[in-house]
Amino acid sequence: MALSETERYVLQQLVKMGGMGNVVEPLGYTIEDFDKAFEFANNLQNKDLVKLIYSNFNKNLIVVELTLPGFEAGK
Numbered sequence: 001m002a003l004s005e006t007e008r009y010v011l012q013q014l015v016k017m018g019g020m021g022n023v024v025e026p027l028g029y030t031i032e033d034f035d036k037a038f039e040f041a042n043n044l045q046n047k048d049l050v051k052l053i054y055s056n057f058n059k060n061l062i063v064v065e066l067t068l069p070g071f072e073a074g075k
Contacts, residue, residue, distance in 0.1 A: 001047060003073060010040075011049060011066070011074030020053070020065040031060045038062055049073055 003011075006027070013026035023044075029037045034057055041062045044050045049070035054063040066074065 006040075007044065007049075008073065010044070011070055013074075014050070014064070014066050015071060015074040019071060020063065023050075023062050023064055024060055029060075031057070034060060034062075044070070 010023055010026045014021050014023075023041045024034075024037045027033075027037055027040065038055060041050065041052055041055075041064055044064065045052050048067055050064035050066055052062070053065050054061065
């Protein structure tokens with residue numbers, strides 16, 4: 001499976017965070033880009049690289065956890 005540079009970067013940052021984190025942070029998105037960030041996280045989930053754990057628009061949080069394939073792709 002081919003990953004974009006952005007996908008690989010976010011996975012690498014999640015590995016550094018211990019395997020779980022807010023995808024909005026490494027993307028550098030603001031609350032105006034929340035839908036775009038959620039779509040990005042959902043695409044990673046559809047590729048079985050992460051599991052979406054929690055989402056909150058008001059706090060600009062989209063928390064995901066790496067799966068084993070996601071962890072390997074982020075190394």
